[in-house]
């Protein structure tokens with residue numbers, strides 16, 4: 387067993403951290419306050435190659451293998467203090483681009499991937515509906531076939547990137563009867579499609595630099611050429627791709643765990659009370675020790691997930707455990723960071739309170755922690771778990 391990184395991976399990690407600290411996040415507080423998307427940061431990431439890390443070279447990407455991609459994403463999460471910008475990139479990569487990479491036809495890949503990689507096209511993922519959150523199979527958006535077209539009708543909510551997205555991966559119902567698992571299909575829907583509207587933008591507690599919106603489809607004509615996989619393959623596409631989303635999105639959160647730890651250790655070493663650094667008090671140092679343990683375990687789980695994907699193996703159980711542990715750890719460590727910083731952790735002068743707000747959403751999107759526990763219990767053989 388070898389836990390060390392290759393020399394190129396270590397160098398890539400350093401390069402990404404330098405890029406992210408030097409060129410990203412300078413206006414993070416502003417974007418958080420005004421809920422604005424950092425278009426300049428997005429473009430800088432595109433030019434640095436971030437949007438093409440997992441994309442094969444023939445489509446303009448870097449063609450990194452899964453483990454190398456994970457190391458790069460972790461470094462981005464560590465170096466970029468604008469978690470909203472990183473989350474927008476993650477949605478683009480792991481909830482849109484990944485669907486094309488895994489399930490797109492050669493024609494769809496050639497048509498769309500170069501634009502998604504060079505930053506000119508922003509991707510989004512439209513699954514959740516007002517009445518359908520965790521219960522994916524119950525979604526109500528319909529796709530009615532008319533010749534070579536499908537007419538999409540329905541409403542999708544809480545869609546990250548929606549207000550600025552150019553391409554949506556949309557899940558809709560193509561059958562009224564038969565097995566529920568065969569009733570859904572996935573479509574690639576460009577923003578300019580008639581009948582597609584952003585009905586409203588949605589304001590949220592954290593990750594405020596990732597725009598979020600409600601998307602309406604009113605008899606929205608989508609060519610059959612934009613169907614992902616076949617008719618009725620939507621649920622199978624979703625279940626086989628969700629492990630990629632859960633696993634790879636955890637990478638930047640592990641980076642954030644590292645940043646929160648380093649920031650808190652630095653503060654605990656400098657801030658003095660009772661004539662000594664506050665880190666000298668066991669209550670504070672143990673809090674920091676727990677943050678370190680969470681980081682270590684999260685990184686081990688993350689790298690194991692990357693190794694499994696590297697081997698071309700399934701990782702449904704590992705990705706659910708990883709998502710559950712990392713998002714809950716991030717929430718705990720962000721709260722610890724607030725406590726270590728005292729009042730400065732609570733007021734907006736420092737970005738610590740923002741880290742806590744940003745961490746809250748992680749235990750919800752991509753399936754809540756309760757849903758991850760259901761998956762883990764089911765795959766552990768707990769009878770009746772769902």
Ligand SMILES: Cc1cc2nc3c(=O)[nH]c(=O)nc-3n(C[C@H](O)[C@H](O)[C@H](O)COP(=O)(O)OP(=O)(O)OC[C@H]3O[C@@H](n4cnc5c(N)ncnc54)[C@H](O)[C@@H]3O)c2cc1C
Pocket residue numbers: 477481510511512513514518519520521543544545546547593747748750751752753754755756757760772
């Ligand atoms: C920051 C953020 C970004 C998001 N981005 C997107 C996006 O880009 N695209 C998209 O489609 N969606 C997105 N979502 C929506 C997200 O996927 C859903 O919020 C999530 O799946 C949960 O659905 P819900 O909010 O309707 O909660 P519900 O499903 O209504 O759940 C409410 C509560 O009940 C619990 N619960 C429900 N069912 C069960 C069960 N079977 N067992 C145990 N507990 C259960 C849940 O854990 C939760 O605590 C985003 C959400 C957030 C917060």
